[in-house]
């Protein structure tokens with residue numbers, strides 16, 4: 096999914112959250128979390144690429160499919176379940192804002208990246224990635 100798509104959708108979700116909560120802080124956290132969730136791509140690039148970092152290398156490593164392992168620690172439904180439970184238990188508006196921003200991001204990735212990258216429908220479950228040992232050949236579907 097393109098970064099610009101995440102920026103526009105995060106802005107829309109943050110605006111809706113602001114209309115509901117009247118909290119600029121919540122809206123800002125929602126907006127930021129909807130974009131910053133992708134920082135886990137940088138972690139993976141650092142851990143697994145073996146390449147020198149540059150913006151061009153970073154994006155081409157993913158888009159050209161040079162990756163062989165991928166962790167994506169923040170892109171997992173299990174993590175969302177944990178954050179949701181914590182948000183409910185703690186009555187945390189901050190966690191609620193993080194959930195809105197990151198949930199919409201993950202759903203867009205689930206829908207938009209499936210065909211583009213031939214991802215398994217289970218790709219965004221950490222348990223699935225663990226079972227696949229984070230290996231490319233097990234995380235992608237063959238057409």
Ligand SMILES: [Zn+2]
Pocket residue numbers: 096132133170200204
């Ligand atoms: Zn993403």
